[in-house]
Amino acid sequence: MYAAVVRSFDHPPRYEEFEAPRPGDGHVLVDVLAAGLHPRVRSGAAGTHYTSDGKLPLVPGVDGVGRLPDGSSVYFVAGDDVPGTMAEQALVDPRRAVALPADADPVVVAAAMNPAMSSWVALRRRISFRAGQSVLVLGATGNAGQMAVQIARRLGAARVVAAGRDADRLGLLGDLGATETVSLAGDPEEAAERLGAAAADVDVVIDYTWGEPTQRAMPALLKRRADRSAALDWVQIGSVAGAEIALPSFVLRAANLRILGSGQGSVTAAGIVAELPSLIAELPSLAVSARSVPLADVESAWTAPAAPGTRLVLTPR
Ligand SMILES: NC(=O)c1ccc[n+]([C@@H]2O[C@H](COP(=O)([O-])OP(=O)(O)OC[C@H]3O[C@@H](n4cnc5c(N)ncnc54)[C@H](OP(=O)(O)O)[C@@H]3O)[C@@H](O)[C@H]2O)c1
Incomplete structure (x- = not known):
C-alpha cells in the first residue's frame, strides 16, 4: 500500500510504499477515507510528543475514518502499537471504533473529532x-x-x-x-x-x-x-x-x-472511546472548517502555511 512515511524526525513524511499491516488480535483492516493533520500528529511525526518512543520508520496519524469490508464507515482512534492512519489501509480495533451515519462526510468527521x-x-x-x-x-x-x-x-x-x-x-x-x-x-x-x-x-x-x-x-x-x-x-x-x-x-x-x-493518560482510552458516540451525534450541530488534500501530496501539505482555524485532512483515495 501507499502511506505517508516518516524516516527521519527532522523531515516531513513522504508518500511511498509501505508494507500493509496484517490484521490479528481482533483487528480489522479498513480502507482509510480521511485522516486529520492535527497538532498531535505533527508532534508524533517529529518525535516530540510525550508518548513518542523514538522508533522509525513510522506512519503518522492518530485517528481517521475508514471503510469496513462490509462497506460501512467508522471513525476510529489508532492503536498505540500499529502503523498510523495516513495510509491507504489501517488496522482498526473495534473497541476504538464507532459506526458513522451513512450520510456522514468523512473529511468533516476526520477534521473535527480530535x-x-x-x-x-x-x-x-x-x-x-x-x-x-x-x-x-x-x-x-x-x-x-x-x-x-x-x-x-x-x-x-x-x-x-x-x-x-x-x-x-x-x-x-x-x-x-x-x-x-x-x-x-x-x-x-x-x-x-x-x-x-x-x-x-x-x-x-x-x-x-x-x-x-x-x-x-x-x-x-x-x-x-x-x-x-x-x-x-x-x-x-x-x-x-x-x-x-x-x-x-x-x-x-x-x-x-x-x-x-485532560488528554491521553489522564483519561483512559476506554473513557475517551466511550465519549465518541455522543460527540459524533453532536457533530452536525457544530461548525467545522476542513480542507482535504490527497495523501499523495502529504510532503508539500505538511510544510504549507496552514489556514488558521481550518484543519487539513489527507484523503488516500
Ligand atoms: N489534550 C487533548 O486532548 C488535546 C486534543 C486536541 C488538541 N490538543 C492541543 O490543543 C492545542 C490546540 O490544538 P488545535 O487543534 O486547536 O491547533 P490549531 O488549530 O493549530 O490552533 C492553534 C492556535 O493556537 C493559537 N496560538 C499559537 N500560538 C499562540 C500564542 N503564543 N498565544 C495564543 N495563541 C496562540 C493560534 O491562534 P492565533 O492565530 O489566534 O494566534 C492557532 O490558531 C494543541 O496544543 C494541541 O496539541 C490537545
Whole structure:
C-alpha cells in the first residue's frame, strides 16, 4: 500500500510504499477515507510528543475514518502499537471504533473529532461541569478552541468568554456561541488585564495556550475574583504558547484554584472511546472548517502555511 512515511524526525513524511499491516488480535483492516493533520500528529511525526518512543520508520496519524469490508464507515482512534492512519489501509480495533451515519462526510468527521474531543472529554470526564456555569476558552481561535466555544454552549454553559490573538477569527466566535471575546494580541500584561476584567468569575478555564498567556492570566483572574473560595477548574489541554509556566505559590493559596489536565493518560482510552458516540451525534450541530488534500501530496501539505482555524485532512483515495 501507499502511506505517508516518516524516516527521519527532522523531515516531513513522504508518500511511498509501505508494507500493509496484517490484521490479528481482533483487528480489522479498513480502507482509510480521511485522516486529520492535527497538532498531535505533527508532534508524533517529529518525535516530540510525550508518548513518542523514538522508533522509525513510522506512519503518522492518530485517528481517521475508514471503510469496513462490509462497506460501512467508522471513525476510529489508532492503536498505540500499529502503523498510523495516513495510509491507504489501517488496522482498526473495534473497541476504538464507532459506526458513522451513512450520510456522514468523512473529511468533516476526520477534521473535527480530535479538536472537538479535547473540550468534550475535559468537560464530561475531568470535571463536574454543570449547565449554567461559565467558561473561559484561552486560545479560542484555533480548531480546538473554536470547537470548545461551541461545545461548552452545547453542554449548557451560560457564558463563554473566548480569548485569542487573531482578530478576524475572534470576530467569528460570537456566531459560534461566545458571549464575550478578549484579544490576547499586543502587550501581554495588558492582555492579561483585559482577561481579568472579562473572565475573573468564570467557573472553568479550558486552556490551549499555557506558557506566558497562562502565567499572566492566572493571577490576573484570581485577584479580581469576587468570591475567591468559589471553585475554579483550570483545565490544561494544549500548549501552543509554551510547555511551561512559573507558578507562584500564593496563586494556589489565595483562591480555590484547581489545576488539572485532560488528554491521553489522564483519561483512559476506554473513557475517551466511550465519549465518541455522543460527540459524533453532536457533530452536525457544530461548525467545522476542513480542507482535504490527497495523501499523495502529504510532503508539500505538511510544510504549507496552514489556514488558521481550518484543519487539513489527507484523503488516500
Ligand atoms: N489534550 C487533548 O486532548 C488535546 C486534543 C486536541 C488538541 N490538543 C492541543 O490543543 C492545542 C490546540 O490544538 P488545535 O487543534 O486547536 O491547533 P490549531 O488549530 O493549530 O490552533 C492553534 C492556535 O493556537 C493559537 N496560538 C499559537 N500560538 C499562540 C500564542 N503564543 N498565544 C495564543 N495563541 C496562540 C493560534 O491562534 P492565533 O492565530 O489566534 O494566534 C492557532 O490558531 C494543541 O496544543 C494541541 O496539541 C490537545
